[in-house]
Amino acid sequence: MLSEFELKKQICEIGRRMYEKGFVAANDGNISCRVGRGRYLCTPTLMSKGFLKPADIAVVDDQGRQLEGSLPRTSEILLHLEIFHELSEINAVCHAHPPYATAFAVAGIDVPSNILPEVEIFIGQVPIAEYETPGGKRFAQTILPHLRRKANTILLANHGAVACGKTLEEAYFHLETLDMYCRILLLSKEVGNIRQLPPEKVRELLDIKKRLGIADPRVNGQEVAALAGSDEFLRGFSTRAIAQHTPDANGHGRGQGIAGQPSQAGQAQPMPPGQRFPAxxxxxxxxxxxxxxxxxxxxxxxxxxxxxxxxxxxxxxxxxxxxxxxx
Ligand SMILES: [Zn+2]
CATH class of the missing domain: 1.10.20 (Histone, subunit A)
Known part of the structure; x- marks a missing residue:
């Protein structure tokens, strides 16, 4: 078990990596970890994550009230606490705005799954939480349905991504894996068609995942093919307005977009052969x-x-x- 000081140093190190990777601009993003019952370390608000010192790290209780630290804690601590309260095995949370992943969150397009083996094993399907104004309880609770399905990496609509893990490095790796994956998807689409793995190969990956003890809602004897997830990114886009998308019975799929606004999401539709549309x-x-x-x-x-x-x-x-x- 690392000392609090060692964990503070690790938070600074993860912050530096997030900043250097371009996952955060200016003072964006925040990092936290659980250090004991009702005691959490977190980054301060309005400070660049690239240049933190251990003395800058705040200590809060399980309501987000500041216990120690000369700088005020992050304004998004409730998002982190929602994860710690829901998932007892999770000890660390990283929130950032990694550009390739955030592009999917802004477009409201589900990240397709069943494409890269490591992504399936370490992240799995990546849901999109509904948009809410950052900082408050309502914002924090947008991720709750996805946490209950054991998602360790969640996109926040029109905002960014949040990832959690047993350790700080694991939480950060989930963010890094997600952004690299989204980058590869965008590049692959430029190169040509994206090919998904067949269900039997996904089943083999889920077996490996089970052996590694990594939770995945698909590891319950359910049919993998039925849980292949959204393929709208793979199919492309039309210029026609399509009705707003809603999540399916499994909770898979993006949220509703910004309340009251017709979502741009769900516009991905294959053009039926021979059908023409206005430019x-x-x-x-x-x-x-x-x-x-x-x-x-x-x-x-x-x-x-x-x-x-x-x-x-x-x-x-x-x-x-x-x-x-x-x-
Ligand atoms: Zn943010």
Whole structure:
């Protein structure tokens, strides 16, 4: 068991790694760990995580009240405490805004699963918690349904990611694995199609996970294929507005997006063969641009070219007109 001072040093070290990795900008992010009954260490608010000293680390109780430390504790301590209260085996929490992972949280697109072996074993399916204003109890409780399904890494809609582990390094590794995974997904999509592992291979990975003692809601004799998770990222996007998505019966899937706002989520739809849709440029449907193609990218590009050509023509006409009036 490490001393409190050693744990404070570790928090500073993890903070430095988060900052250097670009997972946090300015004073973003926060880190905490459990040190005993009703006693937790956490980073201070409004301080860069890249340059912390052990003396900067605050000590709080299980309600988030500050017990020790000259700097005020993070304003997001309730999020961390929600995890410590729900999962007794968890001793450390890292919250950051890793850009590749946060891109999925902003887009409201589920991170697809069953693609990379290590990700399946160490993280598993990554849910998206509903958006709520950071800092309060309501914000902290958005992750509760996902904690109950033993998620160790959760995206926060329009915000970032939170990860937990038995140790500080394990919690940080979950964040690092998630962001690297999301980066690989985005790159793979640029290269070509993303191929998912077949269910029998996922089952083998879940067996390894079980042997390692890592919780996963899929390790209950349930059919892996039925729990493959969202594939909307793999299928791509259309420019059509699609009804707001809701999580399925297993609780898998993103939240509702920002309350009261029609979510942009769920727009990923395969275009049925032969079906055509109007092209949209700058948020408006182009007249006469119907039937531009079955690929949204092609359609948008062609529509954009048409629109650009029209604007160039308008500008050219105007110049000629002005030149004429000057004579
Ligand atoms: Zn944050």
């Amino acid at each position: 949209v440029v700058a948020g408006r449907v182009l007249p006469g641009a119907d039937g531009l193609g079955t690929s949204s990218t092609t359609a948008r590009r062609r529509a954009f070219d048409d629109e650009a050509e029209r604007i160039v023509q308008l500008v050219t006409d105007r110049i000629v007109q002005l030149g004429g009036s000057g004579n």
